[in-house]
Each structure stands twice: as structure tokens, then as C-alpha cells.
Amino acid sequence: xxxxxxxxxxxxxxxxxxxxxxxxxxxxxxxxxxxxxxxxxxxxxxxxxxxxxxxxxxxxxxxxxxxxxxxxxxxxxxxxxxxxxxxxxxxxxxxxxxxxxxxxxxxxxxxxxxxxxxxxxxxxxxxxxxxxxxxxxxxxxxxxxxxxxxxxxxxxxxxxxxxxxxxxxxxxxxxxxxxxxxxxxxxxxxxxxxxxxxxxxxxxxxxxxxxxxxxxxxxxxxxxxxxxxxxxxxxxxxxxxxxxxxxxxxxxxxxxxxxxxxxxxxxxxxxxxxxxxxxxxxxxxxxxxxxxxxxxxxxxxxxxxxxxxxxxxxxxxxxxxxxxxxxxxxxxxxxxxxxxx
Amino acid sequence: xxxxxxxxxxxxxxxxxxxxxxxxxxxxxxxxxxxxxxxxxxxxxxxxxxxxxxxxxxxxxxxxxxxxxxxxxxxxxxxxxxxxxxxxxxxxxxxxxxxxxxxxxxxxxxxxxxxxxxxxxxxxxxxxxxxxxxxxxxxxxxxxxxxxxxxxxxxxxxxxxxxxxxxxxxxxxxxxxxxxxxxxxxxxxxxxxxxxxxxxxxxxxxxxxxxxxxxxxxxxxxxxxxxxxxxxxxxxxxxxxxxxxxxxxxxxxxxxxxxxxxxxxxxxxxxxxxxxxxxxxxxxxxxxxxxxxxxxxxxxxxxxxxxxxxxxxxxxxxxxxxxxxxxxxxxxxxxxxxxxx
Numbered sequence: 001x002x003x004x005x006x007x008x009x010x011x012x013x014x015x016x017x018x019x020x021x022x023x024x025x026x027x028x029x030x031x032x033x034x035x036x037x038x039x040x041x042x043x044x045x046x047x048x049x050x051x052x053x054x055x056x057x058x059x060x061x062x063x064x065x066x067x068x069x070x071x072x073x074x075x076x077x078x079x080x081x082x083x084x085x086x087x088x089x090x091x092x093x094x095x096x097x098x099x100x101x102x103x104x105x106x107x108x109x110x111x112x113x114x115x116x117x118x119x120x121x122x123x124x125x126x127x128x129x130x131x132x133x134x135x136x137x138x139x140x141x142x143x144x145x146x147x148x149x150x151x152x153x154x155x156x157x158x159x160x161x162x163x164x165x166x167x168x169x170x171x172x173x174x175x176x177x178x179x180x181x182x183x184x185x186x187x188x189x190x191x192x193x194x195x196x197x198x199x200x201x202x203x204x205x206x207x208x209x210x211x212x213x214x215x216x217x218x219x220x221x222x223x224x225x226x227x228x229x230x231x232x233x234x235x236x237x238x239x240x241x242x243x244x245x246x247x248x249x250x251x252x253x254x255x256x257x258x259x260x261x262x263x264x265x266x267x268x269x270x271x272x273x274x275x276x277x278x279x280x281x282x283x284x285x286x287x288x289x290x291x292x293x294x295x296x297x298x299x300x301x302x303x304x305x306x307x308x309x310x311x312x313x314x315x316x317x318x319x320x321x322x323x324x325x326x327x328x329x330x331x332x333x334x335x336x337x338x339x340x341x
Numbered sequence: 342x343x344x345x346x347x348x349x350x351x352x353x354x355x356x357x358x359x360x361x362x363x364x365x366x367x368x369x370x371x372x373x374x375x376x377x378x379x380x381x382x383x384x385x386x387x388x389x390x391x392x393x394x395x396x397x398x399x400x401x402x403x404x405x406x407x408x409x410x411x412x413x414x415x416x417x418x419x420x421x422x423x424x425x426x427x428x429x430x431x432x433x434x435x436x437x438x439x440x441x442x443x444x445x446x447x448x449x450x451x452x453x454x455x456x457x458x459x460x461x462x463x464x465x466x467x468x469x470x471x472x473x474x475x476x477x478x479x480x481x482x483x484x485x486x487x488x489x490x491x492x493x494x495x496x497x498x499x500x501x502x503x504x505x506x507x508x509x510x511x512x513x514x515x516x517x518x519x520x521x522x523x524x525x526x527x528x529x530x531x532x533x534x535x536x537x538x539x540x541x542x543x544x545x546x547x548x549x550x551x552x553x554x555x556x557x558x559x560x561x562x563x564x565x566x567x568x569x570x571x572x573x574x575x576x577x578x579x580x581x582x583x584x585x586x587x588x589x590x591x592x593x594x595x596x597x598x599x600x601x602x603x604x605x606x607x608x609x610x611x612x613x614x615x616x617x618x619x620x621x622x623x624x625x626x627x628x629x630x631x632x633x634x635x636x637x638x639x640x641x642x643x644x645x646x647x648x649x650x651x652x653x654x655x656x657x658x659x660x661x662x663x664x665x666x667x668x669x670x671x672x673x674x675x676x677x678x679x680x681x682x
Contacts, residue, residue, distance in 0.1 A: 150491045152672035156645035213671045286638040297627040304497035328665040330554045331493035
């Protein structure tokens with residue numbers, strides 16, 4: 001079996017972990033990475049990250065440089081932002097070269113929501129070049145959209161979908177703790193959320209993907225976010241939060257149709273949140289009531305989702321794809337890879 | 342949007358309920374049914390079943406008769422047995438005509454396990470005619486295979502999969518209560534299971550689908566089944582079970598590799614089983630611990646799975662397909678159908 005050639009775009013915390021996981025996988029061959037940080041350019045990926053990768057896999061300052069020196073990968077893993085339009089621009093050279101892209105960009109979970117025209121253009125480009133583009137992740141990308149949709153597969157009727165997620169952000173990486181407002185003045189956090197500069201990205205996209213999958217036309221998607229304020233001092237590796245300051249967020253997003261709430265997503269993500277879990281309720285026939293004890297945990301799951309989607313993506317028809325259009329994404333773990341047929 | 346033309350093969354309890362659900366769906370058009378029971382042949386499906394279907398949709402004694410009088414459907418729904426080879430023979434005329442088939446035949450969840458050569462032949466036939474064949478259902482087909490596989494999509498490593506299912510069979514149809522041994526002498530039930538005439542069908546296929554999805558090569562699949570014996574009298578609509586007689590079954594199926602249990606499926610299905618639920622444990626990184634309160638309930642879910650898979654099946658490449666090879670199967674409920682894009 002030929003190994004799948006991959007390259008990484010973006011070497012932030014998720015991009016680095018993606019490469020470390022790829023180094024463990026017998027079915028993937030890392031041919032290089034793209035990162036604008038000049039401190040990394042030119043170095044070997046494995047050396048820079050401290051993981052066993054071929055010395056030929058180097059860090060380049062652009063996709064063009066990677067392609068010129070290492071050739072084209074089968075798939076590019078993109079972990080460099082939440083904005084659909086910016087992400088489209090970043091991966092355009094790969095798509096133009098016919099290279100498929102899996103991205104953790106939250107807005108790419110359902111890119112038509114915020115960038116409908118650009119999505120149509122990129123989709124047409126992919127169909128010409130044979131490339132596919134998909135957004136993936138845990139949230140958005142799994143707990144609040146793909147998994148609930150999978151559950152509805154055994155329902156003859158669904159009237160509403162509710163998902164609740166409680167995450168103890170102490171266990172997560174620094175950029176995430178910052179993004180949820182850790183340590184900020186609550187008023188400042190509210191202002192930053194109102195300006196689109198804080199909060200959990202991709203909530204609206206999860207609602208849109210759910211509605212699209214179920215064939216529902218929503219009248220409105222409504223999102224709110226409140227800071228969770230510390231009652232006592234909370235100290236993490238990255239933050240020291242005084243009483244009265246922000247520990248994180250309580251964000252809600254609802255999808256309404258005909259004046260009724262058909263979809264309600266509820267996320268509490270803050271430092272020290274007790275009893276972390278995910279819960280999914282499908283109101284329908286049959287109804288389903290699903291509890292994930294402890295929840296789907298953090299960054300390990302994100303890089304797993306990113307790497308696991310690659311084989312599914314490469315079998316899909318060219319174009320801008322939704323996760324729901326791909327064959328089932330499953331774990332291809334290191335121990336399994338040796339047994340691949 | 343053109344409605345998907347479907348026909349039903351087999352009008353047992355599941356086949357009848359499949360037609361009743363289809364009658365509610367705006368995206369499906371029932372053009373007829375095939376049933377060997379002479380009491381039904383020639384009648385209108387809707388009249389015979391008491392549901393609102395077009396008068397032109399009649400019950401025929403063979404697929405050839407259906408095709409001659411009503412034309413070819415886009416998909417045939419097959420609900421007429423658990424045996425792969427017999428089911429292949431029953432749906433062969435449809436596949437030869439290029440008609441895709443979704444079946445609740447338990448062995449078709451992973452037909453290569455028991456009928457590898459016939460599967461290869463049928464697969465080749467489908468590729469020639471453009472037809473697809475897939476086996477679907479709740480168990481096998483969802484709780485113990487597709488749903489656990491879906492969960493592994495966010496795992497970077499999986500070492501084992503455990504699924505436990507407790508079903509109160511009082512809520513299920515008569516044939517199922519009979520199949521699990523209700524009212525039988527425990528010794529008789531054991532003998533019938535050993536002869537392959539009792540027990541839950543499709544367990545080994547769930548193990549095989551899980552292993553295939555995860556890329557694991559199993560050394561052995563081992564199955565056991567014990568009767569659950571009544572301590573006191575239990576009365577249902579269909580059975581009156583005296584103390585000492587069989588209430589149902591406790592069936593286990595394990596998949597072993599390198600001397601280790603990598604997959605363990607455990608099913609208790611008996612009259613009056615307390616606290617019905619499904620539980621899935623993915624041992625891995627991250628580990629997942631999922632509880633479905635009350636479990637995925639019975640026959641509603643089975644017919645839903647059967648009808649919901651049709652749109653996914655029709656987009657798949659021709660051949661004998663596994664559920665894991667199709668785009669995500671989701672609920673297309675009656676209320677949603679009017680809004681389909």
C-alpha cells in the first residue's frame with residue numbers, strides 16, 4: 001500500500017501536534033510544512049518539533065516553495081485560523097495544484113454561511129483541478145454537528161436537536177484559554193465578543209451543518225455569549241485569575257424555524273468547569289438521549305479528527321465538501337496501520 | 342426535486358412498517374411491493390397496510406412482475422431474512438436490472454464474512470449494472486458498529502472497543518420475542534442456538550465491520566449465548582413465561598488479535614430487562630465513554646435506518662457497499678422533506 005503524502009500548513013500548537021501524530025502513523029508520509037515564522041523556515045520539521053520525521057521534510061515559507069523542493073503532497077493539513085475567506089486564500093495555491101486540503105478552520109465546517117460566493121468559486125476551482133477541501137475538528141466538526149447527525153440516522157422523525165458541552169479549559173492549550181477570555185475584565189470580554197474578537201468560533205457553522213443535514217430551512221441563527229466570572233482566585237499554567245475576572249464563557253447558539261427553536265447548542269468552557277461532559281438530545285421518534293462522560297477531550301481529538309479525515313477526503317468527489325458528504329471518518333491508529341489491506 | 346422511487350421486498354412486520362413510514366415521506370414515491378404471501382398478492386399496498394399510498398402501488402409476487410407492471414424503482418428495500426446467500430438470491434433480479442438495494446439482512450452488514458465468493462460475484466455484477474447493495478439496521482448496523490466507528494473518528498489511537506446493550510424485549514415485535522427464545526426450555530434454547538436457529542443475528546458481522554473500519558486484522562471472532570431464565574412468571578402480549586423458562590438471551594461476541602480482546606460486544610435482550618441502555622467504551626487516546634439512556638429503541642429505529650440510507654446509497658459508487666463507505670446517513674423526516682433544496 002502506498003503511503004499518503006501529507007504536508008502541514010501552519011505550525012501553531014495544533015499544527016505541531018498534527019505533525020507529531022503523523023510521525024507515529026505508518027500510512028502517512030510527511031513531506032514538509034509551511035510556516036511563516038522566520039525562526040522555523042529552512043529547518044527540518046522533525047528537528048524543530050522533536051519528533052521522528054524524515055530529514056527531507058523541511059519547513060518552507062510558502063506552499064510554492066514546498067512544492068518546488070518536495071513535490072506535491074496528496075493532502076495538505078491546514079491549521080492556521082478560523083476565518084473562511086483568509087483560509088481560502090491560504091490554501092488556494094494547493095487547490096490550484098490539485099492538492100486536497102483538510103482544515104481545522106472553524107468557518108470551513110460550513111463555508112457557505114459566511115462566504116457563499118467565495119465558496120462557489122473555490123468549489124468550481126476544485127472541480128477543475130480535482131482537489132477537495134473540507135473543514136473538520138471536534139467542535140465544530142463532531143460533538144455538536146456530525147455526531148448528532150449520525151445519531152439521527154436511526155430516527156424516522158426529528159423535531160429538535162439539543163447539545164450541551166461543558167469543558168474544563170484548564171486542560172486546554174494557552175491560545176484557547178486566551179480566546180475564551182481568561183483573566184479579562186468581564187465588560188472587556190463582552191465588548192470583544194460583540195466585536196467578533198472573542199468567543200468560541202464555529203457555533204453558527206455547527207447549527208448550519210445540522211440544519212443542512214436534516215433538510216431544515218432555518219429562519220434565523222442567533223448567538224449569545226456571557227463571561228463566566230471567577231468567585232475565587234483560579235490559577236492555571238497560563239493564567240492567574242482574580243475574583244471578579246473572567247474564567248471563560250457560556251455561549252449559546254440557536255436555530256429557529258417557524259418561530260420554534262429546532263436547534264440549541266450550549267457551551268460552557270471555562271477554567272475549572274466541574275463535571276465536564278457532552279450531552280446530545282435528539283427529540284424525535286425514537287428520541288435519543290446521549291451522554292459522553294468527561295466529554296470529547298481537547299487537542300488530542302482535534303489532531304485525530306484532522307488526520308483521520310484524510311483517507312475519507314481523498315475518496316470524495318472533487319469540490320468544497322462537507323463532512324457529511326464523506327465516507328465515515330474513523331481512527332486509523334498507529335497500531336492498525338501495519339494491518340491496512 | 343424528483344422523488345426517489347422505491348419498492349419494498351418482503352411485507353413482514355418490518356416491511357409493513359417501512360411502507361407506512363414511506364407513506365409519510367414527501368421525498369419518496371412507493372411504486373409497489375413484492376411479497377410471496379398469496380393473501381396479499383394483487384392488492385394495493387396502501388389498502389393492505391392501511392396507509393395512504395397511491396392506488397397504483399400494488400403487491401406483486403416477484404420483482405419481475407413488479408418491474409413489468411410498475412417499471413423499475415430507484416431503490417428496493419429488502420426485509421426478508423438474515424441469511425446473506427438467500428438475500429443475495431432474492432435481490433439478484435433487482436441488481437441485474439441496475440436497481441440499488443438497501444437490506445435489513447443482518448449478514449449483509451459485512452457479507453464477506455460468511456459469503457466471500459458470492460460477495461465478490463455480486464459486487465462485480467453491481468459494477469456492471471450500476472447497482473449498489475448495502476445492509477443496514479440498528480443492531481447490526483448502528484449501535485454496535487457504525488456509531489462506535491463514528492466515535493473513533495476523534496481518536497488518535499484506539500486499543501479496544503466495548504459495547505453493551507440491554508434491551509427490554511417486552512417492547513419488541515413477536516418474531517423478535519420468539520427469536521430470543523421467549524418461553525422455551527433453556528436446554529432447548531441452548532440447542533437451538535448451537536444449531537444456528539436462535540439468538541441475535543449479525544453479531545459477528547458487527548465485529549467484522551468494526552475491525553475492518555479500524556484496519557485491524559482479527560485472529561478470531563468468538564460468540565457465546567446463554568438463556569436468561571425467568572425467576573417469576575412474566576406475561577407479555579405475545580408470551581406467558583413460567584419460572585424456569587427462557588426470557589431471552591445474553592449473547593457475547595469478542596474479536597481477538599494477538600491473544601488480546603480488541604472488541605467485546607455484549608447483548609442482554611430479554612422480557613423485562615431492567616434499565617435498558619446502550620453503552621459504548623472506546624479505549625484509546627482520547628478514551629470515550631458514551632451512554633445512550635434507554636437505548637436505541639426497536640423497530641422505529643430499524644425502519645428509519647432502512648429508509649434514511651437510501652439517499653446516501655444512491656450517491657455511492659456501484660458495488661456491494663459497507664455502511665462505512667457511504668456518506669453520513671441522517672434523518673430525512675417528513676417535516677423536513679418539504680424543505681429539501
